Amino acid sequence: MISTLKKLHWLGVLMLLTGMGMLWLTPLSQQLGAMVMIACLIGLGLVLMAPYPVLLLIDWAQKQDPAANAGSDKNDRP
Template sequence: MIKWLKVLHLGGLILLIIGCYVLFSSQLSQQASGMLIIASLIGLGLIMMAPFPVALVIEWAQKQDQISSAAKHSVKENQDD
C-alpha cells in the first residue's frame, strides 16, 4: 500500500510543479479559464500528496507499538527468572 501512496505522492508533486510553472511562466493566469486550470492542477496535486504522510505516521506508530510491547515482554521474562 505504501508503494501506491508513494506513486500517488509523486504524481501530486508533479501536478503541483506543473501548476506553479504555468502560473509563473505564462500569461494564462490572467484569464479566468487559466486561473481555473492552474488552481485545479495545484489543488489536485496537494490532495494527491496528502495521504502519504498520514500513512507514514500510522506505520511508524504501529512499529513503535510493536517495539514497546516486545520490550515489555522482555522485561517481564527477565523478572520471572
C-alpha cells in the same frame, strides 16, 4: 498499498509543480479558463500528496516497541 500512495504522492508533486510553473512562468494566469486549470492542478496535487505522509506516520507508530514504554507509568509515581 504504500507503493500506490507513493506513486500518487509523486503525481501530486508533479501536478503541484506544473501548476506553480504555469502560474509563475506563463501569462496564462490572466485568463479565466487558465486560472481554473491552474487552481485545479495545484488543489488536486495537494490532495494527492496528503495521504502518503500520514500513512508513513501510522506505519512508523505501529513499528514502535510498545513493551519499552509499558512500565513508564509505574516509575513516574512516588
